[in-house]
Amino acid sequence: xxxxRKALIIDDxxxxxxxxxxxxxxxxxxxxxxxxxxxxxxxIVLRRPDVVLLDLGLPDMEGVKVLSRLREWSxxxxxxxxxxxxxxxxxxxxxxxxxxxxxxPFDTAELLARVRVAQRRSLVExxxxxxxxxxxxxxxxxxxxxxxxxxxxxxxxxYSLLKVLVQNAGKVVTHRQLLRTVWGEKAESQxxxxxxxxxxxxxxxxxxxxxxxxxKTEVGIGYxxxxxxx
Amino acid sequence: xxxxxxxxRVARRSPEFGGKDPVSYAPLKExxxxxxxxxxxxxxxxxxxxxxxxxxxxxxxxxxxxxAGMVLNRGPVLLVAALSALxxxxxxxxxxxxxxxxxxxxxxxxxxxxxxxxxxxSLTARLRAREHLAAQVQLAHESERLRKTLLDxxxxxxxxxxxxxxxxxxxxxxxxxxxxxSQLLEELASEIHDASRxxxxxxxxxxxxxxxxxxxxxxxREWCDVRELLQSAIDIESESINNRxxxxxxxxxxxxxLLDHTLMVQAVAKLLANAASHTSSKLPIEIxxxxxxxxxxxxxxxxxxxxxxxxxxxxxxxFYRGDDRRAGGLGLGLSIARGFVExxxxxxxxxxxxxxxxxxxxxxPVRVSDVHAMEAVS
Numbered sequence: 001x002x003x004x005r006k007a008l009i010i011d012d013x014x015x016x017x018x019x020x021x022x023x024x025x026x027x028x029x030x031x032x033x034x035x036x037x038x039x040x041x042x043x044i045v046l047r048r049p050d051v052v053l054l055d056l057g058l059p060d061m062e063g064v065k066v067l068s069r070l071r072e073w074s075x076x077x078x079x080x081x082x083x084x085x086x087x088x089x090x091x092x093x094x095x096x097x098x099x100x101x102x103x104x105p106f107d108t109a110e111l112l113a114r115v116r117v118a119q120r121r122s123l124v125e126x127x128x129x130x131x132x133x134x135x136x137x138x139x140x141x142x143x144x145x146x147x148x149x150x151x152x153x154x155x156x157x158x159y160s161l162l163k164v165l166v167q168n169a170g171k172v173v174t175h176r177q178l179l180r181t182v183w184g185e186k187a188e189s190q191x192x193x194x195x196x197x198x199x200x201x202x203x204x205x206x207x208x209x210x211x212x213x214x215x216k217t218e219v220g221i222g223y224x225x226x227x228x229x230x
Numbered sequence: 231x232x233x234x235x236x237x238x239r240v241a242r243r244s245p246e247f248g249g250k251d252p253v254s255y256a257p258l259k260e261x262x263x264x265x266x267x268x269x270x271x272x273x274x275x276x277x278x279x280x281x282x283x284x285x286x287x288x289x290x291x292x293x294x295x296x297x298a299g300m301v302l303n304r305g306p307v308l309l310v311a312a313l314s315a316l317x318x319x320x321x322x323x324x325x326x327x328x329x330x331x332x333x334x335x336x337x338x339x340x341x342x343x344x345x346x347x348x349x350x351x352s353l354t355a356r357l358r359a360r361e362h363l364a365a366q367v368q369l370a371h372e373s374e375r376l377r378k379t380l381l382d383x384x385x386x387x388x389x390x391x392x393x394x395x396x397x398x399x400x401x402x403x404x405x406x407x408x409x410x411x412s413q414l415l416e417e418l419a420s421e422i423h424d425a426s427r428x429x430x431x432x433x434x435x436x437x438x439x440x441x442x443x444x445x446x447x448x449x450x451r452e453w454c455d456v457r458e459l460l461q462s463a464i465d466i467e468s469e470s471i472n473n474r475x476x477x478x479x480x481x482x483x484x485x486x487x488l489l490d491h492t493l494m495v496q497a498v499a500k501l502l503a504n505a506a507s508h509t510s511s512k513l514p515i516e517i518x519x520x521x522x523x524x525x526x527x528x529x530x531x532x533x534x535x536x537x538x539x540x541x542x543x544x545x546x547x548x549f550y551r552g553d554d555r556r557a558g559g560l561g562l563g564l565s566i567a568r569g570f571v572e573x574x575x576x577x578x579x580x581x582x583x584x585x586x587x588x589x590x591x592x593x594x595p596v597r598v599s600d601v602h603a604m605e606a607v608s
Contacts, residue, residue, distance in 0.1 A: 015394040083389045104393035108400045192453035220492040
């Protein structure tokens with residue numbers, strides 16, 4: 001029998017917890033709940049969940065604070081739940097170590113997809129030499145990129161940008177994370193380079209430049225390489 | 231009878247605001263208080279004169295000026311300073327009842343008093359005005375913070391149940407696939423889902439409107455790819471667009487622009503939603519962008535019925551819904567779009583197109599990047 005995964009929901013809204021429980025149990029998760037940040041941290045120690053769903057607006061402490069406390073000793077995948085439209089909060093949470101986010105009202109299918117991706121170990125950790133999803137194939141050892149079997153020539157910067165996105169396939173990567181990884185610490189404020197290179201990448205990789213399917217824009221937050229349709 | 235326009239109302243209200251401003255105006259009452267105060271002080275000094283001598287009287291007057299500085303505005307305080315100097319000279323410095331001063335010593339004291347009184351008076355008054363301003367700024371900060379907290383709270387309370395409805399209806403439709411009456415149940419679940427989406431949209435619009443009106447919206451400018459921005463707007467409205475043809479025209483060499491990506495995506499999305507709800511789903515919607523004369527132009531055009539010639543500005547008024555009530559919504563979308571554009575110092579206007587249909591044009595004065603040109607070379 002398949003060992004079920006453990007999920008912890010930290011949210012003060014009972015109704016939301018109940019619904020998340022239904023959805024997650026439907027996807028073979030054993031579900032635990034916590035109402036406050038403190039209780040949530042305690043539950044993580046006790047239950048050792050495989051994924052944490054964390055609301056940003058908790059009554060006792062800011063969700064971001066829960067996250068940074070948690071990240072001091074655990075690298076459990078964390079998915080942020082937020083009703084706030086404020087992209088800044090989400091970016092802060094993502095930069096503080098959250099793996100992804102969903103905005104309420106959320107789509108159950110989308111939520112489960114995000115949970116799946118967040119739990120998947122990153123390609124860096126697995127040491128997989130080749131990324132293969134749909135039409136896109138990236139061979140890290142040979143630094144080679146193929147689209148539908150045809151080799152695509154990328155400049156070194158374009159390649160390292162694509163590499164970061166591919167290594168986090170399915171997950172959102174913030175502007176800051178991309179700038180820092182590709183251009184280094186000092187480039188964090190140079191958002192214009194990022195926009196230009198994403199445009200270049202799209203020109204080379206997207207079938208329809210007017211409706212990008214591969215590199216998705218997350219408004220005000222960052223980019224996401226869509227793993228499913230790629 | 232014509233209703234007074236909103237600008238009339240503002241104009242009529244403004245003198246009242248001016249009157250409340252402590253720095254620019256002092257009411258007549260304060261001047262009367264100043265004169266009366268000097269009168270009372272002078273009487274008191276007259277009675278004390280035999281005890282103190284006329285030299286010490288100047289210090290009592292100076293005390294009066296200080297007190298006046300604490301409660302009155304600049305003008306009346308300066309009046310107190312001048313009046314007290316003159317009364318001291320006229321009533322106390324010999325020879326009495328003349329403005330003439332006999333001794334050099336007295337003349338020096340008088341001149342010094344005059345300067346000190348005027349300086350002290352204006353300094354205390356300025357200090358008070360600054361305190362008042364600081365208090366007002368503090369108050370404004372407090373009320374803005376309160377408003378934001380309140381908005382966050384309302385947003386949370388309204389959207390949580392909506393999120394629950396949306397998620398529950400989705401689960402429901404997933405589960406009903408196995409049931410006997412699956413067709414009917416599926417339809418009911420999808421009704422609930424549509425209703426929750428519609429309500430969510432209304433809530434979003436009301437909250438956005440409130441944010442705009444309370445002035446909490448300030449653009450956070452970052453470098454944006456205009457094409458990407460327009461694509462995001464199309465993504466957001468994919469449901470209301472519902473597979474109709476969108477023609478996107480953006481020149482390849484359009485530069486990156488410095489603007490608030492999130493706000494502008496929202497503004498364009500509102501224009502798209504407006505076009506989608508007022509025109510037949512068979513008609514295409516065109517989106518154009520160009521950079522010209524330090525201005526970024528983005529327009530959304532349709533081939534619908536166009537705009538009634540007299541109603542071009544009315545369109546952007548809150549709760550204006552046009553003749554076609556079937557389109558639904560509160561009539562806030564265009565008003566919010568205009569608010570977001572104006573927060574950038576831009577303009578949103580509407581016009582009729584040649585050959586029929588409406589065009590909404592966003593004009594933004596923006597800084598653009600030259601990185602694009604540089605990259606093209608490499």
